[in-house]
Amino acid sequence: MRILVDNGANKLLNLGDIAMLQVLIERLSNLWPDAFIEVFTSSPEGLLKLFPNVHPLLRCGSQTWSSPLVHSVYKLMPNHQLAQQWSDMEWVFRRRSPSLVRSLINFKLKREPEKARNFEAYMKAVYSADLVVTSGGGYITDPFKNGAIVALETLGLASRLDKVTAMFGTGLGPIQDRELLARSKTVLPSINLIALREKRAGLPLLNSIGVSQNCVMTTGDDAIELAYKARNIELCDGIGVNLRVAEYSGVSLSLLETVRSALHNVAKKLNTPLIPAPIDHSSDEGYAESDSAAIQKLLKGYDDTSDGGKSLDTPLKVIEQIGQCRVVVTGSYHAGVFALAQGIPAIGLAKSKYYANKFLGLADQFGVGCEVILLDDPELENKLVDSLERAWQSAEQLRPQLLEVAKRQVELGHTAYKRVYELVTPQ
Numbered sequence: 001m002r003i004l005v006d007n008g009a010n011k012l013l014n015l016g017d018i019a020m021l022q023v024l025i026e027r028l029s030n031l032w033p034d035a036f037i038e039v040f041t042s043s044p045e046g047l048l049k050l051f052p053n054v055h056p057l058l059r060c061g062s063q064t065w066s067s068p069l070v071h072s073v074y075k076l077m078p079n080h081q082l083a084q085q086w087s088d089m090e091w092v093f094r095r096r097s098p099s100l101v102r103s104l105i106n107f108k109l110k111r112e113p114e115k116a117r118n119f120e121a122y123m124k125a126v127y128s129a130d131l132v133v134t135s136g137g138g139y140i141t142d143p144f145k146n147g148a149i150v151a152l153e154t155l156g157l158a159s160r161l162d163k164v165t166a167m168f169g170t171g172l173g174p175i176q177d178r179e180l181l182a183r184s185k186t187v188l189p190s191i192n193l194i195a196l197r198e199k200r201a202g203l204p205l206l207n208s209i210g211v212s213q214n215c216v217m218t219t220g221d222d223a224i225e226l227a228y229k230a231r232n233i234e235l236c237d238g239i240g241v242n243l244r245v246a247e248y249s250g251v252s253l254s255l256l257e258t259v260r261s262a263l264h265n266v267a268k269k270l271n272t273p274l275i276p277a278p279i280d281h282s283s284d285e286g287y288a289e290s291d292s293a294a295i296q297k298l299l300k301g302y303d304d305t306s307d308g309g310k311s312l313d314t315p316l317k318v319i320e321q322i323g324q325c326r327v328v329v330t331g332s333y334h335a336g337v338f339a340l341a342q343g344i345p346a347i348g349l350a351k352s353k354y355y356a357n358k359f360l361g362l363a364d365q366f367g368v369g370c371e372v373i374l375l376d377d378p379e380l381e382n383k384l385v386d387s388l389e390r391a392w393q394s395a396e397q398l399r400p401q402l403l404e405v406a407k408r409q410v411e412l413g414h415t416a417y418k419r420v421y422e423l424v425t426p427q
Contacts, residue, residue, distance in 0.1 A: 008137030013282035016334025019223035019315035020136035061122025066153035132158035136169025143248035159190040169222035195416040198361025220409030227341035238275040240328030246288035250352035262384040276309030343399035
């Protein structure tokens with residue numbers, strides 16, 4: 001049994017992505033104990049440290065497959081529309097004649113032996129796989145268009161080769177980009193099973209592009225299981241804090257001051273600690289700031305000794321940290337998941353449509369205990385203070401309901417994996 005896994009944890013810097021991958025590998029290994037599991041990564045050493053029983057496959061091979069076949073043609077195109085039409089033609093060519101395209105790319109790479117080796121390793125992995133899956137994540141969306149197209153190209157190739165394909169714990173959209181929407185319309189209806197982490201935005205999108213409801217389940221996020229198992233017996237008394245400052249979240253440092261003021265006011269009133277709950281440790285100047293750096297700014301003047309959670313470098317460490325909270329205020333989706341799965345109310349802070357969809361979908365999945373506040377609301381500070389105080393007061397009452405919903409989503413996740421097992425090994 002050979003399994004190929006695509007995922008959003010390629011750099012191994014986002015603890016939410018790592019948690020989803022951890023649960024996926026555990027579930028697949030339980031179903032197929034002797035399976036040969038290959039996982040896309042840009043950090044082979046880091047992947048093996050976390051998952052010693054998997055086989056790393058460099059991401060660059062899949063990127064070569066999805067790159068333009070004739071780069072020089074695009075330079076001659078007088079306008080974007082013609083370039084897009086040529087790209088569409090290449091896409092159809094790849095779909096219809098994968099073996100011919102494989103030979104063409106190998107010919108092009110004759111003078112680049114390392115790139116050729118990585119490409120052939122990728123092609124052999126897809127051709128020899130019995131099952132090709134994606135680990136959960138919200139990367140099939142406009143803000144991550146390039147990565148989404150690479151993932152869809154791999155799924156499309158696998159489907160063309162009649163491999164069993166599945167997407168677990170998937171977040172979809174928003175998708176407005178013409179090219180990404182076209183790829184989604186072509187590939188997603190061919191996937192054997194799509195397990196959504198939320199139905200609010202995901203189901204309407206799949207319906208609009210012709211995906212059969214028989215191939216779709218709503219299971220919740222795979223990482224719920226990890227947090228649910230690690231839950232404390234009782235609620236604690238901290239306020240968990242996180243803010244995602246990034247281009248794709250739409251959150252700038254100017255908004256941070258308003259959130260900071262509200263958090264400090266409530267924490268002082270309740271005489272309780274503000275506890276860092278970082279998820280993403282990556283940073284990119286001008287594009288994104290690490291969660292721990294943003295959290296340090298949130299804590300300034302209240303706890304100047306904190307490193308913002310920089311030392312929390314595994315999913316379990318941050319899950320246990322969140323377990324010390326009574327309520328969590330977060331701009332990161334997975335800090336909310338880790339809280340709710342432990343029976344802890346969460347307040348999601350969103351500005352971009354992408355993050356609004358993520359948090360509103362999460363709130364819909366749990367039904368109670370998750371409130372979404374838009375960061376461009378002129379009454380942001382007052383609303384955040386009011387929401388925090390309500391969540392604090394109702395936490396004990398909400399806990400049993402949240403835990404029951406989390407348990408149900410874990411069970412649905414296992415059901416989805418069993419469905420795929422039956423597709424690969426029919427009785």
